[in-house]
Amino acid sequence: MHELIEKLCLEFSNKILDEMADAAELNIKESRLAFSTDSYVVRPLFFPGGDIGKLAVFGTVNDISMRGAKPLFLSLAFILEEGMEIAALEKIARSIGKAAGRARVRVVTGDIKVVEKGAADKIFINTSGIGVITGPVGVKAKAGDAIIINGAIAEHGMAILNAREGLGFISGIKSDSTNLNFEVEKCLRASRNISVMRDPTRGGLATTLNEIAKTSDLGIEIYEKEIPVKRSVKKMCDILGLDPLYIANEGKFVAFATRKDAPRIKRAMGRGSRVIGHVVSEHEGEVYLRTKLGSSRVLPALERDQLPRIC
């Protein structure tokens, strides 16, 4: 066990972690910090475009980034089922190391618990993270805000479903799992008028927009024709009767900002980004979808997850 821990730790070794104390000692000069936690229980552990380890790093990196913060430090806690294959565990550890390197965050403290066979499903991972807040980003949208998204939706959820069910009838769908921190940094440099940012993970874009509408006591209007969905993803959703607006993403985010700054933010986000809607003072707490046919309908919040264990 001790040897295993040491071997795993080599994948994301750094001076602070290597002290192996009960708590890591950090030095952070800035006083406004973002702090976030998430557990990852995704199945299968490995899927096209990612794995549970990559997700665990980027998921928490992104939650911190959404607060207008630069993520710096992660904690990492494994719950392992007895009998979990060591090779798979090592592969996950390598993936964590690689993801942390790419996002330029350090794993500084950790924990491993082992439970008996049957008491867990192979591996669960928790990461918590600390970042330094640099932007003036809050939790509420403002009336008149434009809503900009950085790319096509529903890829993560459909990749997981495809891998899990072995459907295989549509190929080439990969999870969009990625770290958003550098993209967020660019947006914050491009505009000081971003009121809120969010990554639409579980529940998809529709659920995230509903939460923001509710928190902000404002309405949201989005335009179906502006929402980017890749052809293969659209096709798979159509066949299965799923709405891409409710499917999880792991590398997408929406920024709410003044209309004036929208083009600048779009440019900062790069190719594939779009202005998908606006915040309005009418229909408080609700999201309206203007369909391709020109009609308008309420887009409700998701009552229950379409897919369990998506992240």
Place this chain on the structure above:
Amino acid sequence: MHELIEKLCLEFSNKILDEMADAAELNIKESRLAFSTDSYVVRPLFFPGGDIGKLAVFGTVNDISMRGAKPLFLSLAFILEEGMEIAALEKIARSIGKAAGRARVRVVTGDIKVVEKGAADKIFINTSGIGVITGPVGVKAKAGDAIIINGAIAEHGMAILNAREGLGFISGIKSDSTNLNFEVEKCLRASRNISVMRDPTRGGLATTLNEIAKTSDLGIEIYEKEIPVKRSVKKMCDILGLDPLYIANEGKFVAFATRKDAPRIKRAMGRGSRVIGHVVSEHEGEVYLRTKLGSSRVLPALERDQLPRIC
């Protein structure tokens, strides 16, 4: 689900948590921080002297305190098995709220994941915590240091074993689960010469002392007759053939400090505390036990846990 989350959150509500953002915004003026994480998988969920919720708060509070830090903020993440009794969950949430209140820490961010029946064992909890380092406490002991403990050992492990196996032949054994942060504060006020502090949880006092001896490249000598063990705990250990030195604690800690400051630290720890040994330059990386009979033997590190799922 949404209603359940809101109801649970009421048990530890505060302004930061209530924003319900992806990441909490914290304001911490000090720059030296301690950061720690632990998952809790203890069985049974409720036991004499505590429950998984209390353990999850105090465990992380204590890990931070051991770094000479004042714990301030916690994250809280549940992994729930579908079908987990809501009443038990609420009881655990109440216990978390009460424990956080007692330790004066705030739960500021959280996560709940639900997995299907059979994929987990009712509930697992992860807490991560942030504290402000106030003491000059490091990770290495110094030659000549006295070792002071704040009370009797092995109560948590024996309480769990008693509750789990329904042995019931010895009554009155309770987990010592408690928050150590205020006791640590007192010690830090009493002495600026504490080199290292640790709470001997999994693996017990013997394992913790071995880790410190190894990290410090020094030897440790402890005196069996000075190590406090309650009569009922000793009796249960004797019957089961277990050594209390290897049994988990959840409310004990050892402080390593100059001999000169030892009496002051003992006083700060209060009734039940004892000087149990010293750090020596000989036998590097090893712990020696001077037995009640006057003989001396190596006290090895625990190779494997005597009891699984103890915390």
